Amino acid sequence: MSVTQNAPANTLGLPEKLRLEARLDKARFNPASLVLLAPATVLLLGLFLVPVVYAIYLGFTNLQLIGLHAVNYRFTGWANVNTLVHDATFYQSIWLTVLFVVGSGAVGATLLGLVMAIAMQDCLRLIRQIAGALAIVAWTLPPTTIAIVWKASSTESGIIPTLLGNPNYDLLYDQAMLIVCLANSWSLAGLAMIMFSAALRNVPEEILAAARLEGASRAQTLFKVTLPMLRSTIVTSALLMTLLTFGNFTLVYLMTAGGPGNQTNILPVYSYLQGFKFFNLGYSALLGNVIVLISAVLGGLFVLLGKQRR
């Protein structure tokens, strides 16, 4: 037996000649592929990585929009971080962000979409199509329109206060966070509904028939069979809604500009205010970095959730 000492044990009984050859079914490296990958690499580096790294750097400088440090800014080390950890508004902002993203996005929009999809599953085709079309229109509306519609209907003499019986009631002022959350859920629910409608159609008819034959009520079938089978769609929808909500700066800013007080001052709004209202671009960039971190954590969390099988 002439087995080389450092070679792995030849348990397969391969001929010596073959053991030295590269396997055909394993990935092989072709140098020419580097040339083909180069344009994408350059674009990724130039348009994504460099700006991100630069933004991270800016977070540790005293750059301002106008004034003394607008041009002659410098690296200030942990000064911005020090401000951040003592900034009460920042902590409030984090809490509001979580509330907004999870409450109106991950939970609110997903739940609303799911309920609509289930409700429309067995209804008349015409009604289903009209309702579906309306929900999709709500989703495709630009954030400006959504902001105006909701602002107009929730402030004094708007339709919601009128329906509540008091046209002079400024609901948006009184319950700013709630209304902003509702507006966001409302605008995203159409998308969630489309996802759930598709997923519901993929639940095999025979499985539902089997549950029915075994004597399960409609509610039991829904909660014990249908919803568990929609699990991966629910996770996907929650993730998507989270990401879409996180980026929904426009809606909140246009409706309340973070107010009244700081009641709707979510992180993107706070970052904008710091940079463009108070001119602290450096600090604003640091807040932006925090947003990126939170997004990354949330994204990772949902991916993990989706990977878990049970």
Next chain:
Amino acid sequence: MIRFENVWKVYGNYAAIYDLQLEVRDGEFMVFVGPSGCGKTTTLKMLAGLELPSFGRIWSDDKDITLLPSGQRDVAMVFQSYALYPHMTVERNLAFGPTVRGEPKAEIAERVKHVASLVGLESLLRRRPDELSGGQRQRVALGRAMIRQPRIFLLDEPLSNLDAGLRTRMRTEIAELQRRVGVTTVYVTHDQVEAMTMGHRIAVFNQGRILQVDTPANLYRAPANKFVGTFIGSPKMNILPAALSATGGSVDVKCLGTEFSVSGQYLAGKDLPSSVELGIRPDDIHWTKDAPSRCTQKMQGIVGGVETTGSETFVLVNVRGTEVNSKFPSFAPIRIGQTVDLVFDPVDLHFFDAVTGNTLRKDPPGQSERSEFRPAQPIN
């Protein structure tokens, strides 16, 4: 007893089921067989309550169950796709029905164990459907249907997704299980071998109608028409064109160059059509060198194809332009292009009306006694 009374199922202006009349006796293993699209699954679904008949009534003993919701019919069904709940373990799949019906937990656990041992799933209770093989999934589906000792047990082509070997084994197992448990069973299949081997009685469907309901032996020996004759039995019954002429008490038959007469009592009906089709099974056409002496009628043809299965050889012989399949002894020295002599006994012939396809033959004497079905005694 389950009874279909004038049941119709109409889709648009197409009738999937025409005026169905059928009785399924208690404890019986009834098989619905027929080609795809013949209405057998639709009939099963109407019995399960998954489809509503357009007209007619379905009775369970004296109770009208036509419009009863499927959950209240006390039927259990095994679907072709098994329809297992993919997110539940085998154990929870089995326990789902009793759980949603609110039965006591201890009792459910007991029953799950009992059923699991009945279908051989004890070691797989913690697995989920996607971790099981086709045969194991099939057992789960079977166990899930059996866990509640239903009034009727429905199976919709449960073996069609299994490989040939497993299918043969499951065939015996299901039939044996049904005999042991003794529950009224309706089994849908398009495979006549399954139907013949499993059923107490078989209902042959074609194009929305039941053509014949009888025991496997009677279907084979006395098919009511050409469709049943060719559908039941493998390889298929040969259909040969023939001319009839009645002379006194006997009937003369001319078929592919051979002429013979059969007794008139043998054929039903007063006005025999002049042109008929003769049905004869490949097993009943013999090679002259290997024929029983009672075979008197002879025809000659040229071998067009030879199929050997090992235990027997089927030879396609071209007799005056008609392909005749006949059984030869295994590994008979036969070559394509050779001229062979075939013989048969007119007693083995089936006579079908060339227009309607209905049989003209009375039950041959000595074979007409019905092998009476006796339901199994349930053991519980």
